[in-house]
Amino acid sequence: MKADITLTVNGEAVRETVEPRTSLADLLRDNLRLTGTHLGCEMGACGACLVLLDGVPVHACLVLAVQADGQKVETIEGLNESGQIEDLQKTFHDRNALQCGFCTNGMLMSAHALLAGNSDPSRDEIRDALSGNYCRCTGYEAIVDAISATAEHRLSAERRLSKMKGAQ
């Protein structure tokens, strides 16, 4: 039996009628045509389908659309438009931290969550945070570099800000 669900996707209220077996990933991709969320394994092993569910990264392939009823979902499209990850996107671009682009959504989600909880991660902590994100193209180093550079930029911006405050 199909179910009616209501959720917030990238700040917009969405009402859909879905089969209970529909994954959140399929809802986003097929019903809402938010195709920036990718499917690489459909069993939570590759990280290509990460979205923010009520603010934390989860595998959209391991969550049913009906489970997301009443919740808030943010996809790469939403993060992009909100400007929240603009600096991450820029360092990924500068460092060429992507090739085919299929893992990029998941990498950005993991990086975004890491930096929200750890403003100064070591390279090893970054690699650990990416341990569930598969990339076949880059060899990972450029991605680690880009996240590390973003953290440095944010920290030095903060330092500048606190210096200015201190001067006042």
Place this chain on the structure above:
Amino acid sequence: MKSPAFDYVRAESVADAMSAYAAADGDAVYLSGGHSVMPSLALRLQAPALLIDLSNIAALSGISLDDGWLRIGAMTRHVQALNDPLIAVHAPLFAAAAPFVAHPAIRNRGTLGGSLAHADPASEFPAAAVAMQAELEIASSQGIRRVPADDFFVDIYETAIEPGEVLLAIHVPSPVAGQVIGFDEIARRRGDYAMVGAAVQAVSTDAGLEDVSIALFSVGNHPVRARKAQAALTGRAIDAAAIADAQAALEDDLNPPDDPQFPASMRLHLARVLLGRVLANLEAVA
């Protein structure tokens, strides 16, 4: 890899969940974090008529300290095992195990109760529960009972939870003075299921180790209590000789599965190496 069709209900109470299960004539699966259920559905390894979502049941959430026991609701997410201050102090082996469990996004969603109920012999939390001598609180239509972790894990993917029953919470006895713990595993890649893992808890006294509790995982069909190794350590200070005796005792404690890709001899060897390392690095918690 699309799931077969099923119906879905979000239970609001344990009674709700159990009556939905009964109404489906048992052709139902409980869904907590879903991180084991969803892949098995996508692989079409099971095709239940009904999925019963437990995530909204208040009785399954919350972490509280009560009379020397920490009650951890079954819906507690892996990430809380990593971050929760009560778990850090009162169920320290869960906190020690959590970094080894899968990856950050999985930990955001996967639940402790789900992990224990799934009872994968290679997974970390079940062994931690056994080593901490936790008790599992299970609801059935007859009422609520508590099962010691040693009796909870029955076989591969099989626990003391009977069909239709719901795991409510994990109860962990608070550490006593002198308590030490150790947790480690050997895995191919970070976050992978362990090739071999070890969870150890003991009380360090002037008379040597007491209440030694060793649970090894990925060495059998469920977490294995290494009782001979425990005995070899009891009443002794941790030194090279004691560790060597404990390692030697694993020969009798373990009967690992044999597989051309992973021979029993390799599991036994790795279990000894790992146990030695964990014992050499026990840390005080209380």
Place this chain on the structure above:
Amino acid sequence: MMASTDHIGQSHRRENALRHLAGRGRFVTDLALPRMVHAAFVRSPMAKGKIVELDVTAAAAAPGVVRVFTAETLNPICAPWTGTLDHFAGMKSAPQNMLAEGQVLWAGHPVAMILAHSRAEAEDACELVLLDIEDEDAVVDGDAALVEGTPLVSDGIASNLCYRTVLETPGLEEAFSNAAHVVEGRFTFGRHTAVTLEPRAVVADFDPSTGQLTVHHGTQTPYQFQDVYAHQFGLPDNKVRVIAPDVGGSFGMKLHVYNEEMAVVAASITLGRPVRFVADRLESFVSDVHARDHRVSARMAMDAQGTILAMDVDDMTQIGAFSTYPRTSVAEGNQVIRLMGAPYTMPDYRGRLSVVFQNKVQTSQYRAVGHPIACAVTEALVDRAAEQLDLDPIEIRARNLVADDAYPHVSATGYQFEKLSHHAALAKLRQMMGYETLREEQAALRKQGIYRGIGIASFVEITNPGAAFYGVGGARVSAQDGAIVRLTPSGEVHCAISVTEQGQGTETIIAQVVADQLGVTPDQVKVTTGDTDTTPSGGATWACRGAGIGGETALRAGRRLQAQILAIAGAVLQAEPATLALAEGAVIDRATGQERITLAEIGRIATYRPDTLPEGCDNSLTAVQHFAPTGYPFDFTNGIQASHVEVDIETGVTRLLKHWVVEDCGRIINPLLVDAQIRGGVVQGLGPAFFEECMYDDMGQMTNASLADYLVPMAGEMPDIEIAHIETPTLDTILGAKGVGEAGTAAAGAAAMNAVNDALRPMGARISQTPMTPLRILTALGHV
């Protein structure tokens, strides 16, 4: 002719990366067309057997099902294909069809195709198909396949041997009998697979009203598939359009003909509506080509000083039930035996190759075809020789690498090297990695029970292939490329080119090359790739040809347009074109550098006011150029890699500490992108060295066919990689660029194996099999 080189050689960033970062990629998996139906396949659960019964009645009646096809109803509209080539004399393979006819030949062989309104419904219906297979003894091992009395892999072949060949120099026997030292080894290189993050994906859309077939296909070689679809389905090729939009990884795996893609096209032609197939990850493991699967016995002869005299190599490779189409499954083995010993002045050689069928998924070309095998065997034997002669691994290489001033050089296997830089690379590597310090550290740590190893591997890589690769064997595989460059009416530039983009940055480097010919910036050059209707025909992406061949094509097309622009400008300005040049978006006076007229003005006049041009002045602002490599049959590159590892000798777990690469790909168009290719390539070499393996049981079932069980390299285990370059441009082209995409993969595994063995040396243990798993290392150490 003066050409500015402002942009070639610069680390320009990729414009197309911005779309991916914004979640605006355009993959075939994202495509939804009106009336599109979804395909799922019923596959053989057994490695070999006879189809006794196939009943699709219930499936056809299932909810959402539009059509069910079996071999009987689908195969007749597509001509069978056979994966043989004439230059591999005597090779044999059975013809292939879309759906199994009578006999199934590997676990995963498609038997029936179901089309439904959703993929979920198609999968539901697959479970309703009644398939009864009479089990036959599967042939799973290549050595066993060749033993007399072993059953045939399929009824369609007369022998389990697909191909056998031998290369031998006349002095081989003598070299070995005169040798002061002979080292030898037996090596096993496991089967692995590409695991592109975007699985294989195709949407075929046949319009019966016009006879137009459009195939949206996640491939690296759209023109090849245009030709394949036209030929196999009897369509004129101008009625076949193949569009390869963003492709989520390819690496050689997506240039082979697969049953499923052909079946989807057949179904769309039959139904007259769009049909979509996206392999799920389980299907990928049992239908994408696998790679490698070699067993090699090899020995190396040396004189008393450690000079390599000869190698004698026997490679047996196992390719599945069929040779792939259209490039065959022999190409890899052929390269293995020809690349052995390639960096060294080794005068004599014998290489034997046996290519053997088995009841498994096909193996075929995958990034660095043959190179990792030849490199690992050669470099392992060089290290064994060093050990036997008590020479440092660097020293023995210095004694044997072809001297940098000894070119042109022809290898013992017949490869012609224009100019390589092995000694310069070796010197640079030694300095970059701090070799002596690492050795000191290694010795000190050993005393503390920490076992680190340093492994080195020199390599050559085949790039810029001409028609010698496939064309001479009769394959309809293009070795030439084409570009159309035009100046827009507003003075911007557009380039449509046949080389394709899978994220390596093809479009960016083409823009850089074209920009420099036309005096504009790369962001003024829009590059279009991947569509057979809008770009000229060409080879696209394979064997490291995008920069070398595609770049040269773009350069020549750009120069042709430059001449046309200057001719028009000359007419407008009443100046000799030879006195003019292009720079900063304008036509300038060559002598003074003074701007004479902007490109925008040229575009405007030629487009809107051609009437103002002098009589006879050609107003064309579009130039077309095709280019086929001439001169050397291939442009070889060279380099050297080093791996630093720590082996936990109690657990067998290896930690990768660092990796170094010195590489010479000729003229570097974009350093950022070259390094990205090397790093990605190295990790694709380290994956199968330590983790990746398609494991099979005795019945021919793949036992780890999911992404939970097949271990790909992840961020936590991979090392940082330091890179340095030497630039030896090829003189075969104006641009001087060679390929770089496979260099990392070619030698990373070889360096890693040498490093692990270096770490294990104090224990007298040695490993000769990949992946180098904890089990294999513990076995080598005698712990298991």
